[in-house]
Amino acid sequence: MRGAAAPSPLVAVSDLKVQIGTDDGLVRAVDGVTFDVPRGRTLCIVGESGSGKSVTGRALMNLLPPSGRIAAGSILYAGRDGQAVDVTRLDPRGRQIRSLRGKEISLISQEPMAALSPVHTIGQQLVPVIRRHLNLSKKAAQARAVEMLGRVGIPRPAERLNNYPFEFSGGMRQRVCIALALSCRPRLLIADEPTTALDVTTQANIIDLLQELQREDGLSILFITHDLGVVAEIADDVAVMYLGRIVERGTVDEIFADPRHPYTRALLKSVPRLGSGRGSRLAAIRGMVPSPFERPQGCDFHPRCEAAIKGVCDTIDPGTITIGPRRGVRCILAREPAALGGAAHG
Template identity: 70%
Template sequence: MAAPQARDPLFEVEDLKVHFLTDDGTVRAVDGVTFEIPRGKTVCIVGESGSGKSITGRSLMNLLPGMARIAGGRVRFRPELDQEVEITALDPRGPQIRSIRGKQISLISQEPMAALSPVHTIGQQMIPVIQRHLKLSRKQAADHATAMLARVGLPRPAERLNRYPFEFSGGMRQRVCIAMALACRPKLVIADEPTTALDVTTQANILDLLQELQSEFKLSILFITHDLGVVAEVASEVVVMYLGKVVERGSVEEIFYDPRHPYTRALLRSVPRLGAGKNTRLATIKGMVPSPFDRPTGCDFHPRCEYAQAGLCDVTDPGRVIIGPGRDVRCVLQSPATVLDANPSRRVAHV
């Protein structure tokens, strides 16, 4: 599995840095991130709020807030075997990146009501995009939009084109967003916490739908979440982020069965377990994610780390330790032969 990924990833993110220029100073929101997205697979980025997950995802579209800029690194996109586009080198408002967004790379956001215009019908939002990217007539685009709404499970899809977002439930709005994201047959879908605002049953239905559509359309998916239960269900590869850095990366089996970074292990221990007694205290990670204006010296995680060693972790900024193909960890206590003691439960089925 690892060899094809190394030879021909759809995306290569190399030492990506994104800075926010604020009145209080520069925030290193993404600080040297490196990972790959294989063709037809799901890569999950996981971490607490403030870890840089969403900004990393949006950087793949060069779609950043006005105060943000790409300060270094590269994002290489290979839509075909003989093509390569360096996303970070493109003008974020230029015609080339605008022709890529929505057609080859699309986004499903966390809150569909924020993604959909409340004053335009679903058809008014879908049809022009389909016309522009697929070069169809208005009628052809309307038929295509209707077919996509039907494919994501909306009843009476032709009628839905003339409805406004407030006339839909939360789950139906998210299905509309999925239909819009897939309408132009993209190579990559960035799903940024797409089920967080939904109830558990609707969340499960949306995850099942995304997996069906991934298989049908041969999609790659970058799934951004804080929910390790979702990660265990959908991921092929996992990228664990903390304070703008990748602290661990590997296959879903490696991350759940053999977590190497203390932060990954702490996240896994924090997941509620089926069968736990009603008086069982839920494990938590001590402390808080520090302010980006007040980063710790040495390892960013050392103030919260149960394995931190004074004189080492508080002074040494760890580099990446390469454990194997597509497998690395950022920890001074790690080497390819190191295994931390007191492993949490390693059964993916428990998450």
């Protein structure tokens, strides 16, 4: 699928801006991002902590913290009836958005113990959701719950319905969360760092499971991660975020074979590589992500950029420059290919 043309988008996000109120003022957590999630494909959003990845994912469900609000932009979701719904215009507590959450758009959180109630059994959490969204009898909903637990690799699923979350290992709790997210046959799955706290074997099993479900059901996936190894394995398309903005987007092959933004190149250089030898140092990105209250003038990344041009990058905000189909870069060097030189590719 990676080399094929992208199908029509299931979700199209345009100039999305999300603000979150704090004691120190408003944070522009998401600052004008534009992307789409094609049907049956996986878009990975990657970046350091605090880049706005998780807030972007939750905005697609209009599921923000009480102090958060969508300040601008649109999120067009293509419904089953062919009509597009702008999620940003729905009441976050209204019936219409609640009918989309869980049934049409589902979320896997990075922390399963926060997503599951510790005082209810797995069955008490799965069955009512299935009954509500699929309009099934209690018996049919229980059968569906058992089916989904078995499908995600939970042994003796009928028995485990009566267990509480603390009776499961971390990997098994994450599988329960996946079963819960997929039990109502959603069309879009938002996976927010779903494998971060898991061992490598369990991580690989969960990624294999998501890919299998995608092949079988035509699922669209928005996968949020900081792990470029996972991105290489699961992504069709990639969006790199920094300080609430998408600084580069393209297919996974384009991003890994020909990264154009200095931040993307820095992230790729920081990935451990086989054969690099014992004692070899990982490349680090100098400096820290700036405070959202003290954004740099010009390009957001220029204080940490090895290729920054004084008097240019610290004064000009380049905006997103289109360099190919479904390919964009937020870097002034993309306008001046000759200036890229060895420093940019270094």
